[in-house]
Amino acid sequence: QQQVKQSPQSLIVQKGGIPIINCAYENTAFDYFPWYQQFPGKGPALLIAIRPDVSEKKEGRFTISFNKSAKQFSLHIMDSQPGDSATYFCAASKNNQGGKLIFGQGTELSVKP
Amino acid sequence: EAGVVQSPRYKIIEKKQPVAFWCNPISGHNTLYWYRQNLGQGPELLIRYENEEAVDDSQLPKDRFSAERLKGVDSTLKIQPAELGDSAVYLCASSPGTAEQFFGPGTRLTVL
Numbered sequence: 001q002q003q004v005k006q007s008p009q010s011l012i013v014q015k016g017g018i019p020i021i022n023c024a025y026e027n028t029a030f031d032y033f034p035w036y037q038q039f040p041g042k043g044p045a046l047l048i049a050i051r052p053d054v055s056e057k058k059e060g061r062f063t064i065s066f067n068k069s070a071k072q073f074s075l076h077i078m079d080s081q082p083g084d085s086a087t088y089f090c091a092a093s094k095n096n097q098g099g100k101l102i103f104g105q106g107t108e109l110s111v112k113p
Numbered sequence: 114e115a116g117v118v119q120s121p122r123y124k125i126i127e128k129k130q131p132v133a134f135w136c137n138p139i140s141g142h143n144t145l146y147w148y149r150q151n152l153g154q155g156p157e158l159l160i161r162y163e164n165e166e167a168v169d170d171s172q173l174p175k176d177r178f179s180a181e182r183l184k185g186v187d188s189t190l191k192i193q194p195a196e197l198g199d200s201a202v203y204l205c206a207s208s209p210g211t212a213e214q215f216f217g218p219g220t221r222l223t224v225l
Binding site: 006032034036041042043044045046049089091093095099100101103104105106 | 117144146148153154155156157158161169204206208211212213214215216217218219
């Protein structure tokens with residue numbers, strides 16, 4: 001019930017394409033769903049986050065789609081660029097646990113020029 | 114605004130040796146987390162502090178791991194003695210009391 005399952009494990013797209021990364025969770029008590037971007041040798045950086053009271057959130061080229069009934073959420077990267085090549089992690093937390101994040105397994109994205 | 118600072122960035126030790134990691138959170142952030150990230154995996158929480166109090170250490174292997182956050186600012190995570198399986202990246206994160214967590218660059222530990 002504490003798991004967050006992420007797919008695909010790796011993804012290759014051409015520049016300008018729209019990579020989509022998916023996550024699924026089981027615990028309906030989760031109420032905060034962030035996405036992190038991690039470059040080699042760096043710590044995870046918060047990209048965008050959503051709460052279950054909305055179905056979509058956009059920040060620049062990044063969009064989260066959230067499906068509460070299916071317990072799934074996804075990250076879309078519009079007009080992807082080679083500089084977006086990184087590992088992306090979804091996560092989930094329950095506020096009453098003080099924000100302990102449960103992470104997915106990660107998706108290694110490569111954007112080809 | 115300065116981010117979360119961690120040191121050292123890299124550490125190589127022999128098994129059974131002790132090791133310590135240091136973290137300075139973002140100024141004003143009362144909540145501090147230590148996570149461990151194994152190769153090819155997402156981070157996993159080891160311990161969470163609210164000011165100087167450890168409020169969640171259920172995932173900390175207490176036989177060999179210890180942590181402290183004196184004065185509610187900087188924190189130190191210690192492993193004694195280290196085992197081969199402790200090789201990982203140790204990440205510190207801080208939060209201003211909201212859901213957002215901001216991570217430092219991590220310390221990459223290699224145990225030989």
